[in-house]
Amino acid sequence: MMSVEGSVKRIGIVYSSSPRLSSHNHMTKLAIIGIDGATYEIIHPMIEAGELPNIAKILAEGVSGALESEKPPMTPPAWTSMFTGLNPGKHGVFHFIGRDLGSYQHSLKNSGSYIGKDIMSLLSKRGLSVGSLSVPMTYPPFEVHDGYMVSGIPMPLTGDSIAWPPDVCDDMHRILGAGYIADVEYSKYDGDTETSKDDLSLYSELRDELFRLEEQRLAIQTNFLRERPTDFYFTVISVTDRCQHYFWKFQDPNHAGYTEEGAKLYGEVIKDSYRLADKFVGEARAIIGDETPIALVSDHGFGPQYHDFHINTWLEQQGYLVRKQVPYLKWGKLHLGGVLHRLGLGFVEKIIGPLGKIPIYRPRMKKKADASDIDWSQTKAFAALHGICVNLQNREPEGIVSDDDYASTIDEIIIKLRDIKMPDGSVACDGIFKKEEIYSGPRTTEAPDLQFQMAGLSCITKECWGESELFALRKNAPISGQHRFNGIFAISKPGVEAGKVIEGMHIQDTAPTLLYAIEQAVPAWMDGNIRGDIYAEPPEPKWDRSPEPQSDLPASSDTDDAQSQSIEDSLRGLGYLQ
Known part of the structure; x- marks a missing residue:
């Protein structure tokens, strides 16, 4: 991908230095409202029907366009690429979990993978105050400068470890009258399991909990924007x-799980979620003012999930x-101690002490x-992180494919993937990517x-086991929608070309473009492009030519075993882990 500097040169602009914005007064200079999974395929028809007035106003006053997500369009790499301007080969986030190289194990990924490269850290180092809520x-x-950070997923759902500084948790308790809960515990909803009958009552509880938690986050946003104003504000509506x-x-009448009863009960839920997102946008603008630059972004779009593909079955068959x-x-x-405890002889377990660890x-x-x-x-090959890994010698602990055979093994798998047919006989794979074709960096x-x-x-x-068929129809499994590439981007600020629609924007372009939009220097090490075409007459950008920051924090989770298990169970219920 062309560098930011190369991209702006491409559209024929010559640059010179320009002064930085002042940040001494804590008036918001940029607000980013992330609407997770938002797609214009839902937004535009709702606006045409007279809904989403606050989002509609930003699209009318500002510049907008579809935002291409990462491959695959998953939450962790997409958001991380968005706020770093880097591709996953440089920020290191490919999934909620990461491969522990040298083993077949995985660990939860966390902010240690990229700290210092993100827009929050960059602006903090330049003296701008930063507020981050549920990103x-x-x-x-x-730590961010003169502000706060309340973490987004993956994370423990409660506790004071989820916010910096820790007294932010006390503030949220004061606002809500109860402890802040970051998200639903999805493990009980078991989103990927197909059942003989759809339990419609399950969805009522889930809907109510989702909206209750998001309304609480809206109350926190309103309070923080008034009482903890920052130069830069970033939140994500989940x-x-x-x-x-x-x-x-x-x-979706085309979905196998669609029923008239279900549509009557829940057919408006998705639109209701967009209506709540619009309320977020409106209340934020009412506080920060219409003249303050505001961006709307999403990490990916959305669409139906009609089938599962049993990747392990296919790998076995091949x-x-x-x-x-x-x-x-x-x-x-x-362990001896555990056996004694199960037999009701706990007192003996205490007596024998360390001997209880005898296997x-x-x-x-x-x-x-x-x-x-x-x-x-x-x-020779196995499934991991929604992709396929070769069992390579000197990389995997029991690898059997030599370096000399690696390329031919990959090419052979690609040929066989192309031969897969969907149940209706159509070609299944419409995109196959070698990692070096979509990622670059260490x-x-x-x-x-x-x-x-x-x-x-x-x-x-x-990634289930023991299935005899390659495909299964999605019908009664709770999860029926999945990510698409077409997310959203919009920015409203004085000077942009009102109502303009831009094309070809990639999620890595977001951070450099937003820095440029508020006249902040854009790091030359970012992969993304500056989209100067948000202006009719693009002004000259300023470059930051300092070296790319290196994170010195662990890139995998430092949560305890119980917390990690709870996080993984919840992600599994949401369909992100299997």
Whole structure:
């Protein structure tokens, strides 16, 4: 991808230095309202019907356009690319989890992967005060100048570790009259499991909880914008994403799970989530003023999910993945202390002390298939992070594919992916990407070797085990909507070309373009392009030619085991982990 500097040179602009904006008075200089998963395919028809007046005003007064997401269009890499201006090969976030190179394990990703490269850190270092509320991938929260940060997912749902400084949690408790809860605990909704009948009552509880939590966040936003004003404000509304995941089928007659009863109960839920997002926008502008630059962004768009693709079944059928077939006997490990506790002899466990850690092995029958059944000595490729990884020698602990055979193995898998047909006989894969084709930079080694998409992203890989068929129809599984590439971008500020629609904007272009829009220097190390065409006569940008910052914090989660398990369970319920 062309650098920011190269991109503006391309449109024939010559640059010189210009003075920086002053930040001494804490008047908001830029507000970014993220609307997670928002798409113009829903926004425009609602505006035409006379709805979403606050969003409509920004589109009419400002510049807007579709915003192409990352490949694949997942929440973690998309938001991180947006606020760093970097591709995932440089910021290192490809998923909610990351591969632990040298093993077959994964760890939760966190803000340590990119701190210092993000727009919040950059503006803090320049002396601008920063407020950040519920932006994904900002856990653990990190220090910003004269402001605050309340983390977004993935994160513990409660506790004072979710905000910086910690007294922000006390402030939120005061505003709400109760402790702040960051998100719904999705594990109980089990979004990916197909059942014989759709339990419509399940969705009522979920809808009510989603809107209750987002209304609470709106109360926090209103209070913070008034009582904790900052030069730069960034928030993300999550209710739109969650509602489109869980309620898409109720407004889509083409979905196998659509019913008249479901449509009557929940057919307006997605539109209601956009109406709430519009309320966020309106209340923010009422406080910061119409003359303050404001941007609307989303990390990706949305559409239906009609099918699952059983990637592990396919890899087995093609001979790339080999596993032990359940049921089979294996040795299970217990500890003496645990055995005594189960027998009601806890007092003996206390007496023997450290001896309670003595291992006891016993045979047990393994009945449920999972990744532990893989025979790595015969496996050439495996699924990870919604892609495919080669079991490579000197990279994976039990790799069997040599460096010399790596390229031919990748090419062979691509050929076989292209041969896959959907249940209706159409070609399944409409996008197959080698990692070096879509990522660049030192963190590219952490990415899956291949990414692919099927049926316009209406068919999503499912890493389950023991399925005999390659495809399954989505009908009664709670999750019925999935991400698309077409997110949104809009900016309203004095001087932009009112009502203009721009094309070809990529999510990596967001940070450099917004810095440019408020006359801040754009780091030359950013991958994204400055979109000077937001102006009829683009002014000269200012460049920051300092070296790219290097994060010295751990890039994987430092939460304890219980917190990590809770976060993973919730992400699994939302369909992000399997």
